[in-house]
Amino acid sequence: MSEPAERTAASSQTPAHPHRGGHGWLIIFLVLVIVALVVIGGILPRLHARAEVKKETNELAVPTVIVQKPKSSSSASEIVLPGNMQAFTDAPIYARTNGYLKSWYFDIGAHVKQGQLLAIIDTPEIDQQLSQAKADLNTAQANFSLSQLTEQRYQDLKSSDAVSKQDVDNAHGDFESKKAQVSSAQANVKRLEDLQSFTRIYAPFDGVITARNTDIGQLIDSGSGTPAKELFHIAAIHTLRVYINVPQQYSTAAKPGLLADLTLAQFPGRTFQGHLVRTANAMDLATRTLLVEVDVDNKTGELLPGAYVQVHLKTPNPIPSFIVPVSALIFRSAGLQVGVVDANNKANLVAVTLGRDLGTDVEVITGLNADDRVIINPPDSLIQGEMVQIVQPPAPNNGQQNPQAAQAAQKPGGEGK
Numbered sequence: 001m002s003e004p005a006e007r008t009a010a011s012s013q014t015p016a017h018p019h020r021g022g023h024g025w026l027i028i029f030l031v032l033v034i035v036a037l038v039v040i041g042g043i044l045p046r047l048h049a050r051a052e053v054k055k056e057t058n059e060l061a062v063p064t065v066i067v068q069k070p071k072s073s074s075s076a077s078e079i080v081l082p083g084n085m086q087a088f089t090d091a092p093i094y095a096r097t098n099g100y101l102k103s104w105y106f107d108i109g110a111h112v113k114q115g116q117l118l119a120i121i122d123t124p125e126i127d128q129q130l131s132q133a134k135a136d137l138n139t140a141q142a143n144f145s146l147s148q149l150t151e152q153r154y155q156d157l158k159s160s161d162a163v164s165k166q167d168v169d170n171a172h173g174d175f176e177s178k179k180a181q182v183s184s185a186q187a188n189v190k191r192l193e194d195l196q197s198f199t200r201i202y203a204p205f206d207g208v209i210t211a212r213n214t215d216i217g218q219l220i221d222s223g224s225g226t227p228a229k230e231l232f233h234i235a236a237i238h239t240l241r242v243y244i245n246v247p248q249q250y251s252t253a254a255k256p257g258l259l260a261d262l263t264l265a266q267f268p269g270r271t272f273q274g275h276l277v278r279t280a281n282a283m284d285l286a287t288r289t290l291l292v293e294v295d296v297d298n299k300t301g302e303l304l305p306g307a308y309v310q311v312h313l314k315t316p317n318p319i320p321s322f323i324v325p326v327s328a329l330i331f332r333s334a335g336l337q338v339g340v341v342d343a344n345n346k347a348n349l350v351a352v353t354l355g356r357d358l359g360t361d362v363e364v365i366t367g368l369n370a371d372d373r374v375i376i377n378p379p380d381s382l383i384q385g386e387m388v389q390i391v392q393p394p395a396p397n398n399g400q401q402n403p404q405a406a407q408a409a410q411k412p413g414g415e416g417k
Helices: 003-013 016-061 124-158 165-197 248-253 403-410
Strands: 064-068 078-093 099-104 117-122 200-202 207-212 232-247 259-263 272-283 289-297 308-314 322-325 329-332 335-341 347-351 353-357 361-366 373-376
Touching (some): 099 124, 124 165, 232 308, 248 353, 259 289
Antiparallel strands (some): 099 117, 232 289, 259 272, 259 308, 272 289, 353 361
16 A cells, blocks of 8 residues: 555544543542532431431420429418318326226216216225225224223323333333234225225216216226226316417417417318417427417307318418419428529529418419529429420320321321321
């Protein structure tokens, strides 16, 4: 082949090489773009998920709390305290002698006067012992009379030296011995007569019989060697006592003469007026309360001893207080505290002083203000100055299901929708 022909063939093949190289760079570029998209598509979701997890973690680190404002006490000038009614005078009646119950005259609920006969005890053993003691007394008196005559005769013969001084002293000693025996016999007779007098049981004061624990023919034991058994129980109910424990914060207002209104469950809408008559003048170390007695007139007999009563004391100097749930209290080594949320949603732990215990609620005397936001059921990890998130309390459903939710649940697949 000639040289011009070879040049022509070579020139004809030269343009194909630059075209093939352009396609290669395009493929490489597309591969790089695809790899970049794959890398970006895998990293960006992870970065976004990590940011979401970090945000959620920070949100979960902030405790959520429910707050409510403290309620003012319904009546700051009145203290309502529980108490139990007691009879003004209350006494169990026991036997002072042994025997058998011969008869009784009053049953439970009977009103008796002081000195009325309640029962009679038959005491045959005491009667026999008394007869024997009287016979012993007569013997002792006879021996004493003989000894007295003998001693007098020896004293007369002493002046004429008809008897020795020793005989005179012996006669005088026998006289003194017989005299002591008479005194002993008289004391024994008096003791048995007193025991015999105890066979008749009388009412010690005006009152009502609240218990009768004996019956005719029952063995009566005065308690010598065995525990004595109560025969009757009598209570004076014309005036009743009510003992209450006044908290230390109100102790200065509890003075004799203070008026008190008493309310009972069996008398709805009614109040009975009483008066504070005395205090213990000493605080109970265990409860830090002052024992107070309130007397109430019960001439009608409507009120019964042993009944539960609420005493409303009218305090002359009202003490402002607030009512919070018991669940808001925090018990720690620093003392009794309550969590309060400030304007910056930070928790503050304030020390409080409690007043009355109202069951599910308590009265706070010091430490709170009317506009404070008190944390209900604070977490155990709550600390001073910690950020908190306030949430609304769940609405009570009272066991009733939402009708729409109930209809949705009845449809197929309703739970998954």
